[in-house]
Amino acid sequence: MSLSYALLGLLRGSPINGYAIKALFDEAINFVWQAELSQIYRELESLEKKGLLCSTIEPQRDRPSKRLYQVTEAGRLAFEKWATTIPDSFATPKRDEFSLRIFFGSGTDKELMKEEFRRYIEHMRGLRKGAEKYTNLAERFPGDQVMARADQICREDPYCDFIRRRAVLVSEAQILWAEECLAKLEAGPGS
């Protein structure tokens, strides 16, 4: 599973706690990975048991204590191995509810399907907009060192920009596709 590598990769830098990782996933790298807090905590615990991470409790004055994680040497090695081994297959599991709904569209009222495409286009425009600009983590989390650092890394790292650019291009392709479908449905008989 790749969540473990996402965590090992993120924890190579300064120590982070589970809650902040969730914020990073949601705010900064939402084109890359997604996970629920409960899953993150469980995975961090599991990685620590395996000796790939270690944690320390950091008490805070005005906030609850944090459990800060860092990679161990073994964790760093495991990540390195994963990062330098090109996978045999690039296939991603194909399980997309929207595709399925469209696939079975011919049994559904055409006006309803048109509305579904319109809503999909709105959704995709939102995604594109979100990907077009850098997520300004430093602004959103003022005074947070971890976020400031993540922000800076993303701004300087060409690979981080690749991922952002991909989100833009792919969502644009899907917008064009959906608009094309809508036009065909409107041009077709009985509309």
Add this chain to the structure above:
Amino acid sequence: MSLSYALLGLLRGSPINGYAIKALFDEAINFVWQAELSQIYRELESLEKKGLLCSTIEPQRDRPSKRLYQVTEAGRLAFEKWATTIPDSFATPKRDEFSLRIFFGSGTDKELMKEEFRRYIEHMRGLRKGAEKYTNLAERFPGDQVMARADQICREDPYCDFIRRRAVLVSEAQILWAEECLAKLEAGPGS
């Protein structure tokens, strides 16, 4: 979960057995849904227990017996309800190992990353090629009525074509993106 609706949708037509459904997923609608045989069998069983499907055993002379499934009236209603209710969100779970590998690319040797992009482009070209033509199920499964019928439906159904077209456009966008990334890596310092 949507696998159940994929099954209910497929089984609205002529009765099909689990093994044939797997073939349909793999050959015809691989842009739409994916599932392992073991999961299909379990899900079919579960849907029958819920009264949404019913099955009959069909003995064959030269082959093992088949368990043929069909939707019940309750199953048809459940499918209708799903198909005619536009979901609140179009978000798909974002969990793509390739994105993650690129995101962490700056720590990896540049030549290795270039090779990874090249392999990715090859993979995407294969996907595009597969999507450009109709999957000729009738040719691949000569004499198979279920496949012949699925083939014909796909050929006549505009929604089926939408899905195919989407796969073409999205894989094209990803090819362009990856080529753009490669060019940037090659133009950058130290290449």
Add this chain to the structure above:
DNA sequence: TTTATCATGTAAGTCGTTACATGATTGA
């Protein structure tokens, strides 16, 4: 004779979501 295809299933384990529990502080 061995491999491939057809055919159905079970069992174990991993991965992921949803719901629940707890409790502190801050701001409206």
Add this chain to the structure above:
DNA sequence: TCAATCATGTAACGACTTACATGATAAA
């Protein structure tokens, strides 16, 4: 006072994968 944010976790369930078991026929 009430909601929001910060913070960590547990428990139950649901979804998916991998491995295993079985056995027939057809083709190489």
